[in-house]
Amino acid sequence: MVIVEKTTFPRFVIGESLLPRCMEALEEAGFLNALKDAKFQEKSGAKFVMSDKTICDFNFNEKHSSGYEWTWQVPRADFDKILADECGKMNIPIYYESEVVHIQFHDDESSDIDIKLKDGTIHKISAKFIIDGSGYGRVIPRMFGLEKESNLAPRRALFTHYIDKNRNKIKAEEPDRITIYVYDTTTWVWCIPFSNGNTSVGFVGFPDFFEKFNSTPTENLKAMIASHEELNEQFGDCEMIFEPRELKSWSATTDKFYGKGFVLTGNVTEFLDPMFSSGVTLASVSAQKAAHLVIDKLNNKPVDWEKDYMEPCMQGVNVFRTFVNEWYSGDLHTIFFSKNQNEEIRRQISSVLAGYVWDKSNPFVNNHEKQVKSLAKYIRDTQA
Ligand SMILES: Cc1cc2nc3c(=O)[nH]c(=O)nc-3n(C[C@H](O)[C@H](O)[C@H](O)COP(=O)(O)OP(=O)(O)OC[C@H]3O[C@@H](n4cnc5c(N)ncnc54)[C@H](O)[C@@H]3O)c2cc1C
Numbered sequence: 001m002v003i004v005e006k007t008t009f010p011r012f013v014i015g016e017s018l019l020p021r022c023m024e025a026l027e028e029a030g031f032l033n034a035l036k037d038a039k040f041q042e043k044s045g046a047k048f049v050m051s052d053k054t055i056c057d058f059n060f061n062e063k064h065s066s067g068y069e070w071t072w073q074v075p076r077a078d079f080d081k082i083l084a085d086e087c088g089k090m091n092i093p094i095y096y097e098s099e100v101v102h103i104q105f106h107d108d109e110s111s112d113i114d115i116k117l118k119d120g121t122i123h124k125i126s127a128k129f130i131i132d133g134s135g136y137g138r139v140i141p142r143m144f145g146l147e148k149e150s151n152l153a154p155r156r157a158l159f160t161h162y163i164d165k166n167r168n169k170i171k172a173e174e175p176d177r178i179t180i181y182v183y184d185t186t187t188w189v190w191c192i193p194f195s196n197g198n199t200s201v202g203f204v205g206f207p208d209f210f211e212k213f214n215s216t217p218t219e220n221l222k223a224m225i226a227s228h229e230e231l232n233e234q235f236g237d238c239e240m241i242f243e244p245r246e247l248k249s250w251s252a253t254t255d256k257f258y259g260k261g262f263v264l265t266g267n268v269t270e271f272l273d274p275m276f277s278s279g280v281t282l283a284s285v286s287a288q289k290a291a292h293l294v295i296d297k298l299n300n301k302p303v304d305w306e307k308d309y310m311e312p313c314m315q316g317v318n319v320f321r322t323f324v325n326e327w328y329s330g331d332l333h334t335i336f337f338s339k340n341q342n343e344e345i346r347r348q349i350s351s352v353l354a355g356y357v358w359d360k361s362n363p364f365v366n367n368h369e370k371q372v373k374s375l376a377k378y379i380r381d382t383q384a
Pocket of ligand 1: 014
């Protein structure tokens with residue numbers, strides 16, 4: 001086995017709030033001890049804030065499905081470097097600064113791959129099978145015309161890391177809790193505190209929100225922070241660690257997550273939206289499932305990619321798609337910030353937020369769309 005990576009690690013990538021379900025994949029891959037040693041900020045739930053009096057707090061120890069009740073909030077540069085270094089310790093060679101630029105598949109599913117090195121020369125390797133985990137690079141879908149437009153509306157994000165000097169003063173009771181602020185129905189803000197004292201802050205919304213701010217990324221983010229009382233109190237006088245970065249129209253998908261000689265994992269399959277922090281969990285669980293199937297395949301065991309890979313991947317994506325859609329439609333605001341919440345329903349929703357989106361005993365997994373829509377309607381009808 002070899003890993004081919006275009007950049008060199010550590011490198012920045014966004015995706016800093018993990019979900020408990022990804023811990024199972026990290027554990028099976030043998031990464032947990034090294035990650036524990038790094039002492040990342042533990043995450044045991046998530047808090048959604050509409051206003052200082054309208055708050056919805058989920059704890060992962062109160063959830064429908066069994067499994068991990070905690071995870072981490074991580075600067076991805078450090079987190080991903082640990083994963084890569086652990087692969088190195090398992091004697092898996094990693095070719096850094098090596099970009100996959102051409103793939104030739106053969107009838108027996110093996111392939112020849114051209115890799116462009118930093119100095120521009122082409123290095124050739126052969127593979128029995130390819131796992132494409134190239135994220136936003138989307139190597140195989142782009143190379144072989146498999147890309148498909150996402151049915152989600154385009155959204156944008158602007159984010160940075162702050163030296164969070166006010167955290168302990170302003171959030172004395174729970175300074176390290178991840179918090180999602182509802183800015184307006186379609187705009188929200190993540191605050192992800194790290195154990196190194198910095199906090200990741202990002203605004204996400206539709207393009208028209210961002211078009212109202214027309215200065216530099218730094219000035220735009222400052223203006224956004226200044227326009228929100230609680231955010232301004234915590235971050236208004238904090239130093240940004242890097243000039244805010246912008247990402248837009250990130251949703252993408254492809255028809256099939258597998259083909260002759262390859263399987264796609266993580267963002268290459270489908271990436272929805274940062275709301276609910278599903279990206280790393282869907283990436284690690286798809287990689288976990290793909291790894292099992294590739295081992296079976298290389299051992300000449302029969303593999304049903306459609307049933308054993310595509311269907312479970314889509315199952316997870318579709319549950320999160322409903323949650324993302326219904327967040328932006330406002331239905332999840334209605335549910336999260338309703339009065340007199342039913343404990344069992346809270347546990348079922350908490351399970352989805354923890355990433356347990358394959359447990360069909362949970363009605364918010366098995367019948368996600370109907371369940372969310374009818375609960376929101378019931379709340380609107382009875383609490384109007
Ligand atoms: C604004 C925003 C906020 C987000 N927040 C969260 C969050 O809080 N939690 C969460 O779970 N997810 C979040 N995500 C999603 C998260 O970024 C991704 O889902 C996650 O990083 C996917 O991991 P991956 O391994 O598939 O791809 P990546 O992490 O992108 O890794 C892919 C790797 O492939 C390499 N590569 C690309 N092309 C080539 C090539 N041609 N040759 C060789 N190597 C190549 C890249 O250099 C990269 O290192 C967010 C996304 C956005 C847009």
